[in-house]
Amino acid sequence: MAARADNVSRVDHDGVTLVEGATSDVRFAFTERAGGVSEDAYSSLNLGSHVGDDPFAVQENRRRALEAMGAAECEHNLLVPNQVHGDHIVAVTSNGADDLEDVREQIAEGCDAIVCTAHNVPVLLCFADCVPVVLVAPGGFAVVHSGWKGTIARISAKACQALCDAAGCDASDISAYIGPHILGDEYEVSQELMDRFAAEFSCIDASTSRMLNLSAAICEALVDVGVDADNIVDTQLSTVRQNDRFYSYRNEGGTCGRHAAIGVML
Template identity: 55%
Template sequence: MSAPTLTRYQSHGVTLLGDVSAPQGVALAFTERTGGVSAGCHASLNLGSACGDDASCVAENRRRALAALGAEDCGDALVNPHQVHGDRVVVVRSCGADAVRAAQEDAAGGADAIVCTAAGVPVLLCFADCVPVVLVAAGGFAVAHSGWRGTIGRIGAKAARVLSEETGTPPSQMIAYVGPHIGREDYEVSPGLAERFSAEFGPGVIWGERNLDLGAAVSAALEDAGVPPGSIACCDVSTASATERFFSYRAEHGSCGRHGALAVMTGE
């Protein structure tokens, strides 16, 4: 298995970071903030529906993002959970209308990872500093939201285990993508939290006295779950230092939109 890579490219006016090889028939990408219709602090491709943006703008932005991924016709099946900084995983096993509706309702009740084994069902999770994780296996994929609570709770590793159970693919044969998130240079945490992360993942996740490397912690959890280090692609751009490209809750003082992690299994 060749090492996965993230490539920056444009599609339908939207800038994406993705794996253009569509591994295992999964189209996946992390969106940037340009190419949408939102204004002000949400400018312009805000995909989040709970940050104060106009609902019609969010709907159009999501349509554009899906079109950029080649999934515009799948919009009605979009699964977008209410993210609660926990470790709950919702599974989508069928593209049937009733099954999709049930999954959408289940996800709306609160979840931070979606595992999908159904073709034609796109999954979107939204971010503004937290770590997006996409996992790909033969027969399915997972998208996870890993803030500091989710990271110390190993939500990415839990998603990998559930994806393995659903597809029969061991984590050793999965590919993982760690998307844009706040970098260690911009993420100073309390001494107590730094100590907790150092105890959980080793001192290598703390930079200097108490700057936290969330991406390193997420990767460590994935490796502990069995995903090979060479099968993990990481974006090394800090959202807080690149607000021209990404939204950052910390750098923009809570007034911002959300970029997304999108994936869909094409069935091809």
């Protein structure tokens, strides 16, 4: 039976606003930009440590985000990968200190999805237009960063298969949640890139426009590996139109903070 959150809702936790959901096993959230301590272009809940913000502010923001999710007690286990716009996936199966240290070494080298079947290990990936995807299974979850490179490489589908292997379930047991990103009517790309996507995904028509719908391609990739279309929830939240709630690299001229997708199994 699919691990499906009853709903995904926007909740304020003492100023930290999350678009969140939960199953019997997993809590997950897409953060918004309010409720943190960062200033200027990073205002205010910037969770990215690689964008020029004060590292102490980022650390406090991450603490606040985990506290809002009810996961403050496992902050010491937090995993934040070095995202490189690839399709490498790292699996976490233990919350032992030595095992997590090995994982940290792996993710520092670069990965764009983490599959986790260990309890009390929060996983946080950063975004500012690319597509965040959270996959939930009975007994595990994955957090995926899917920009155009990851999307055309079908990283969400690959993470789904890795999660099925780790959790011992079928793709039909997986629920997928697509978070805030630059939407299909906002994301103009080159004709060459549209042609590449059209060759890979039947849902992309390169003859009508150069507006690229990444979430449609992600949905197609997930369905192709066996995820039930009814178990895919696209929040349709726009980083561009709702730039007051989310960071947008394009809309803010390349200097901005990062919101996050976070998962944890408590």
